[in-house]
Amino acid sequence: MKKLVSGRVALAGLGCVLGCTLGSPQSAQAADMNNYGARAPYTVNQPLNAYSWAGPYLGANLGYAWGSVHNNPTEPSGFAGGLTAGYNWQTGPWVFGAEGDIQATGASDTFAPWKFSNPWFGTVRGRVGYAFNNIMFFGTGGLAFGELRGETFGLSESHTRAGWTVGAGTEFGLTQNLSAKIEYLYVDLANSNFTITGTSNGYRFGLLRAGVNYRF
Template identity: 50%
Template sequence: MRFRLLASAAALAGLGLAAPAGAADLSGRYPAPYVQPVAAFTWTGFYVGANAGYGWGSSSFSDPGGFIGGLQAGYNFQFGSPFVLGVETDIQYSGMSAGSYSLDYFGTVRARLGYSFDRVLVYGTGGFAYGQGSADFFGLSSTATQTGWTLGAGAEVGFDRNWSAKLEYLYVDLGSATFPTIVGPVSTGLDANILRAGVNYRF
């Protein structure tokens, strides 16, 4: 009798030990679902966008100022680090005018070198600038192409993989151009400050 009691107790104890192990095996049959990691944000790629702002400056005869707006396109390359190198070109309508001189349009071709804080990019930029000025001296109107250089800085914020917004300042020196007048040729240059905001769509 005593032997049967001991055998029954041993059997119950064995079942008790086996039950948790079986439960552990059962739970192990259903691993946690796989979650694909989110791709790291990068500035690398082509982009196009639009901008608008205000320009002011000085020529030999007046201090023109007014609305500016246009389009830009470019390419960024991020080096697997915070550093970003890019190139950008833009073309701008210009309403900058005063007195006898006005700037009809201008554009730039620039390099950009930046440092990114994930989705925030701060950068410096510089390169070639060109434009068309108009002059009206004593009733004689004429236009001339002007070329020079530009330097500036800006900041850009990426909202998602495609869209970003930027704020940018440029100093533009368009050199000197010669305009015909009834009293002979007159030369004037333009130094301008450009402050503009824009949006980009990145591919």
């Protein structure tokens, strides 16, 4: 009789353990429902390259230009700043875009009787980049245009010329809409004949600048 009672007690204890174990997920679920009111929605994992560079953008930049005037000893240099507008298309990590900018500059230099300055310039360029999520490395190149002004003995002469530009840079996505960039451009404004110098002069310069873009 004692063995029978002991067996029933053991079976009862085993049933209790199994019941508590099987019931614990339901208890946890009930606790989760009580704490949050409802389960959090299921979230699909985002792809590795989740940051999007596609779409139109506007920006501003500030940098420093330094260069030289062909057939003249002057070497105009100074700060440059302006506005940028562009559009990107993205295929996987590859980013293709078109960008234009207009810049005001303080680049100038005086040597003996000659003074040359570059009051403004602009570019229209293509861009090709490779993105690692929110970091993009890119190359760029295209058309450049701008003014070269010469002065001597109270006389002044200005020529607006077209040329070419090429460069490279890195852009960092700070938020989905806002990015910052560091960029280097080499700009060649073609030669033209200046009456005051009696020769052909043109301006070649490098430009290192930083900027921010807002993507719509």
